[in-house]
Amino acid sequence: MSVKQISVFIENRPGTLMELSKALSDKGIDMRAFSLAEANDFGLARIIVRDVDEATEVLKEAGYVSSLSEVVAVAVPDVSGGLFRILSYITEANVNVEYLYCFLGGRSGKAYVICKVSDIPAAEASLKKHGARLATQSELSQL
Amino acid sequence: MENYYQKDIETASREQITQWQSERLAAQVKRVYENVPYYRKKMEELGVTPEDIKGIEDIGKLPFLSKADLRDAYPYGLLGAPLEDCVRIQSTSGTTGKRVIAFYTQHDIDLWEDCCARAIMAAGGTKKDVVQVAYGYGLFTGGAGLHGGSHKVGSLTVPMSSGNTERQIMFIQDLQATILCCTPSYAAYLGESMKEMGLTPDQIPLKAGIFGAEAWSEEMRHSIEETLGIKAYDIYGLTELSGPGVAFECSEQNGMHINEDHFIAEVIDPETGRHLPDGEYGELVITAVDKEAFPMIRYRTKDIVALSHKPCSCGRTHVRISKPKGRTDDMLIIRGVNVFPSQIETVLLNLGYTPNYQIIVDRVNNTDTFEVKVELTPEMFADSMGAISNHQAAISEGLKNMLGIKAKVTLVAPKSIVRSEGKAVRVIDRRKI
Numbered sequence: 001m002s003v004k005q006i007s008v009f010i011e012n013r014p015g016t017l018m019e020l021s022k023a024l025s026d027k028g029i030d031m032r033a034f035s036l037a038e039a040n041d042f043g044l045a046r047i048i049v050r051d052v053d054e055a056t057e058v059l060k061e062a063g064y065v066s067s068l069s070e071v072v073a074v075a076v077p078d079v080s081g082g083l084f085r086i087l088s089y090i091t092e093a094n095v096n097v098e099y100l101y102c103f104l105g106g107r108s109g110k111a112y113v114i115c116k117v118s119d120i121p122a123a124e125a126s127l128k129k130h131g132a133r134l135a136t137q138s139e140l141s142q143l
Numbered sequence: 144m145e146n147y148y149q150k151d152i153e154t155a156s157r158e159q160i161t162q163w164q165s166e167r168l169a170a171q172v173k174r175v176y177e178n179v180p181y182y183r184k185k186m187e188e189l190g191v192t193p194e195d196i197k198g199i200e201d202i203g204k205l206p207f208l209s210k211a212d213l214r215d216a217y218p219y220g221l222l223g224a225p226l227e228d229c230v231r232i233q234s235t236s237g238t239t240g241k242r243v244i245a246f247y248t249q250h251d252i253d254l255w256e257d258c259c260a261r262a263i264m265a266a267g268g269t270k271k272d273v274v275q276v277a278y279g280y281g282l283f284t285g286g287a288g289l290h291g292g293s294h295k296v297g298s299l300t301v302p303m304s305s306g307n308t309e310r311q312i313m314f315i316q317d318l319q320a321t322i323l324c325c326t327p328s329y330a331a332y333l334g335e336s337m338k339e340m341g342l343t344p345d346q347i348p349l350k351a352g353i354f355g356a357e358a359w360s361e362e363m364r365h366s367i368e369e370t371l372g373i374k375a376y377d378i379y380g381l382t383e384l385s386g387p388g389v390a391f392e393c394s395e396q397n398g399m400h401i402n403e404d405h406f407i408a409e410v411i412d413p414e415t416g417r418h419l420p421d422g423e424y425g426e427l428v429i430t431a432v433d434k435e436a437f438p439m440i441r442y443r444t445k446d447i448v449a450l451s452h453k454p455c456s457c458g459r460t461h462v463r464i465s466k467p468k469g470r471t472d473d474m475l476i477i478r479g480v481n482v483f484p485s486q487i488e489t490v491l492l493n494l495g496y497t498p499n500y501q502i503i504v505d506r507v508n509n510t511d512t513f514e515v516k517v518e519l520t521p522e523m524f525a526d527s528m529g530a531i532s533n534h535q536a537a538i539s540e541g542l543k544n545m546l547g548i549k550a551k552v553t554l555v556a557p558k559s560i561v562r563s564e565g566k567a568v569r570v571i572d573r574r575k576i
Binding site for chain 1: 519520521524525526527528531532553554555556557558559
């Protein structure tokens, strides 16, 4: 059920983020979500795209080091308390959240929570039990 | 079966070698005294005349030549033959200051190419081999030297020059090249690129490589040998002394044989100038005994090596030098500690990383800053800041243990460290002292 996310290494200096977005834009890669984490001297861009294989190939050709990882995607109503409920279900399963980012699903009226967790099956089971709706790769692609 | 280009010379007795060296040295000193006023003046300052030099036992009486002399005498001041007898110049890359221009007569070219031919045959080369020369061509001696040597062996010579990695790999595959000649850093880079293309060592036709023009460690040798599936041989030389081929490795891969019929090797204490015994590391000093156009006498190479006169299993009798430990001039003194770039390479390889690094030294508020940039490899990458930082910490720890001082380790994008003429730019020293 989980979703594939691409992580990319970038140096922490002016222009590197622009270069990365240009490499993707030049090949017409359409991003669903983009998040950036930073340490002192490097950054880690995390991207959800329409076509994972195509984007991976484009990044490789442009000389980037990237990897794919499995993350949990949850569709939540865009109302106050939406994120809190999702996190309480994950916590109930005693699963740790390594990082998380959210984006709005436009016309769908939903918000999406992308979440890297220590135990995907346990988190997903708890979310399902409470009736939270897990989003699939194709649902994200069609947004 | 050991492979020789000039067996009689390469396996001559010590007495024979000494006799050649003594006769040639005495004649060379006389010729230089008469034809090179710059060196004559240096001899006069020490009160030495050609009559004082009867054989190699007298070599210590002669004045040294250094890179500074080459600069002073630039461009013609050390010319030992009439310019009309010269047929070629080659020049240094100028990475450590002003360029050096070296001159050659046809005799000089021949002896240089013979030396390179010996190196190629010692690496197993024969006329049936395809030798891909991926050293830079042009002013740089790497391309011209191995190119000429390969002709003398009778191998099929592929004059690729450096760069254009895709084309290099295409020729290696299409022409089934068996011997690769280039800088070790370029060999490592070619290996990485072939690995990325999914080529395994048994799909690469190369069997040997002759790599020189920059210092490289044993660990780097193993890594290149593994990726390319070859035996990697070291070759030593300097533009001032012809170019590559002053010394070369044999099947034993344990030190490089100096071509003693053309070059006399001494190892000295760089401070006092005294001779050091076999096994002790010091500065290599070379005298070219029969070069005509650019006759270097007691040239201080700045390379730190040790000599070995021990018999070698390959049958060659010429003295061996160790792999240079570094150069007196690329030794950095950072916060009072001696640092050789090769030590950083060793740390990276020991930890299983590729040795693509750059050292940046600066001085801020009277304190040296020491940064090591390391190219990130796919193996080091993970979707976790912590995991990547752990690699940084491991390198930092390794450097601290090796050098005794702390370095700031920065991970940089793959292939972002500049490579020039195939030589990686390893050190950027911004200190203004």
